[in-house]
Amino acid sequence: MSEMDVLSSCFVKAEELVTRHIAGETLIVPVKGQVGDLDSIYTLNEVGTRIWQLIDGDTPLSNIVNAIQSEYEVTEQEATRDVLELFDTLQSAGLIRRATKSEG
Amino acid sequence: METVNYGEFSREMHRLLMRDRYPSNGTIEVTRRCPLTCAHCYNNLPMSDSAARRSELTFEEHCRILDEITEAGCLWLLFTGGEIFARKDFLDIYTYAKSKGLLITLFTNGTLMTPEIADHLVEWRPFAIEITLYGRTRETYERLTGIPGSFDRCIRGIELLLERKLPLSLKTVAVTINRHEIWDMKRYAEEELGVGFKFDALMSPRIDCSQSPLAVRLTPQESVELDLQDPVRVSEWKKFAEKFGGPVNTPEHSDEIYHCGGGLNSFAIDPQGRMSICVLSHFDTYDLRQGSFSEGWNNFLNKARRKKMTMMTKCVKCEIKAMCGMCPANGELESGHAEKPVDYLCQVAHLRAQSFGLAVPPHGDCEYCEGGQRYDHIVELADSLRKHIEGGASKTFSRYLPIVSTEKKLTQSSCSSCSCH
Numbered sequence: 001m002s003e004m005d006v007l008s009s010c011f012v013k014a015e016e017l018v019t020r021h022i023a024g025e026t027l028i029v030p031v032k033g034q035v036g037d038l039d040s041i042y043t044l045n046e047v048g049t050r051i052w053q054l055i056d057g058d059t060p061l062s063n064i065v066n067a068i069q070s071e072y073e074v075t076e077q078e079a080t081r082d083v084l085e086l087f088d089t090l091q092s093a094g095l096i097r098r099a100t101k102s103e104g
Numbered sequence: 105m106e107t108v109n110y111g112e113f114s115r116e117m118h119r120l121l122m123r124d125r126y127p128s129n130g131t132i133e134v135t136r137r138c139p140l141t142c143a144h145c146y147n148n149l150p151m152s153d154s155a156a157r158r159s160e161l162t163f164e165e166h167c168r169i170l171d172e173i174t175e176a177g178c179l180w181l182l183f184t185g186g187e188i189f190a191r192k193d194f195l196d197i198y199t200y201a202k203s204k205g206l207l208i209t210l211f212t213n214g215t216l217m218t219p220e221i222a223d224h225l226v227e228w229r230p231f232a233i234e235i236t237l238y239g240r241t242r243e244t245y246e247r248l249t250g251i252p253g254s255f256d257r258c259i260r261g262i263e264l265l266l267e268r269k270l271p272l273s274l275k276t277v278a279v280t281i282n283r284h285e286i287w288d289m290k291r292y293a294e295e296e297l298g299v300g301f302k303f304d305a306l307m308s309p310r311i312d313c314s315q316s317p318l319a320v321r322l323t324p325q326e327s328v329e330l331d332l333q334d335p336v337r338v339s340e341w342k343k344f345a346e347k348f349g350g351p352v353n354t355p356e357h358s359d360e361i362y363h364c365g366g367g368l369n370s371f372a373i374d375p376q377g378r379m380s381i382c383v384l385s386h387f388d389t390y391d392l393r394q395g396s397f398s399e400g401w402n403n404f405l406n407k408a409r410r411k412k413m414t415m416m417t418k419c420v421k422c423e424i425k426a427m428c429g430m431c432p433a434n435g436e437l438e439s440g441h442a443e444k445p446v447d448y449l450c451q452v453a454h455l456r457a458q459s460f461g462l463a464v465p466p467h468g469d470c471e472y473c474e475g476g477q478r479y480d481h482i483v484e485l486a487d488s489l490r491k492h493i494e495g496g497a498s499k500t501f502s503r504y505l506p507i508v509s510t511e512k513k514l515t516q517s518s519c520s521s522c523s524c525h
Contacts, residue, residue: 018203019205020174021178022120022121022128023120023123023124024120025117025120028508029205029206029207031205031228032228033225033227039229041110043113
């Protein structure tokens with residue numbers, strides 16, 4: 001899939017995980033079934049947390065890139081690289097998946 | 105995302121959580137009812153105790169408390185008892201807690217485990233499960249638990265969890281009845297099952313003030329002898345003493361009676377919803393049926409945690425506290441006063457230090473220190489223990505036939521009081 005296709009895609013979070021905000025840290029805790037690795041806890045830094053908040057099933061990645069670019073005053077290239085890298089990791093860990101049209 | 109091992113994650117989280125006094129570690133005793141009648145237990149009640157059952161928090165009350173502790177920043181939660189599965193609705197409480205994103209450890213004796221419960225735990229995987237094994241042989245195990253058939257049920261429970269690759273470890277409390285099987289239990293856990301094992305000889309009177317558990321408590325020399333039999337254990341004790349020994353290193357808090365994490369980053373809630381510093385401490389409790397968790401944590405428990413010393417005892421300046429189990433809760437239970445030294449613990453600490461060759465700086469009027477009335481006795485005991493170990497008295501092992509447990513046997517030997525399973 002081309003970068004263009006990925007950037008126009010929307011993603012949803014796996015249902016069986018819980019996001020906790022404790023002491024300034026964002027933790028993603030898989031709670032049930034085969035989501036992620038049940039023996040792992042995932043932590044996000046500030047930018048990762050903001051990206052995680054923007055994943056809602058109907059916001060294309062390109063919009064998330066734009067938000068990160070403007071909120072953190074980075075270049076489009078930097079924002080695109082960071083967002084794509086995080087999405088790749090989240091998808092590999094089973095924490096997000098591509099939204100179907102009906103979910104958008 | 106960066107990958108770190110759990111130890112690093114935990115250390116960093118605890119550092120952040122300690123900074124602002126978050127209630128990060130919680131313990132909830134869901135019931136004190138238990139199908140076993142262990143001689144050493146500090147809180148068990150019969151399964152048939154209907155008054156105890158009626159007094160326990162309801163499922164709805166548990167949900168409200170779980171909502172509140174999660175909101176306040178609790179991350180690690182321990183469910184313990186009694187026996188947690190003595191409650192028919194325990195899995196409902198557990199599942200609700202899991203759905204809140206808590207990292208949950210379960211303490212159980214394993215005897216009420218069923219394939220259905222184990223399957224549920226696969227679906228909603230706990231952070232850790234610890235089963236207490238009371239003996240390596242049926243005879244010893246059931247001498248301690250007092251319940252025929254309980255050994256087979258425990259072994260079956262262990263098998264059910266291991267077959268499903270759940271995160272299990274075993275542990276025991278070393279008492280007069282099972283001390284000869286401690287190393288066999290360790291070998292069984294580590295070598296035969298491939299799971300972790302730990303034991304402790306520290307035990308306390310019952311929380312209802314009965315001293316009955318002390319009848320099976322090891323003598324100080326028996327307790328230290330177990331340490332000396334395992335060079336790894338001795339080395340761990342020494343490291344622990346090095347890390348946590350010495351005077352209290354926070355002068356602004358040195359006049360307080362608590363020096364543990366209780367009330368600073370941890371709390372305990374009993375089956376009736378009373379919150380305290382820990383499961384053993386019952387002098388200061390806050391009723392969560394009458395008020396919110398945040399009120400109890402921020403005000404009541406904070407004040408309890410900051411309680412000041414009222415008397416000068418030999419414990420205050422003692423620098424081998426790391427070798428000792430003395431704390432306000434143990435003082436309350438055994439001496440009737442949070443600050444009054446517990447003679448048994450004092451003996452164990454001094455004997456341990458002497459046996460390990462660690463220095464014991466003077467700390468007031470202590471009969472077990474140099475110049476004290478019982479100092480010679482402690483030195484003699486330590487010498488005799490060391491000679492005993494050097495002379496070849498080390499871990500004793502026995503050989504056992506494989507244990508065969510079948511469903512039929514389990515059904516036949518079911519305890520009649522375990523009506524919920």
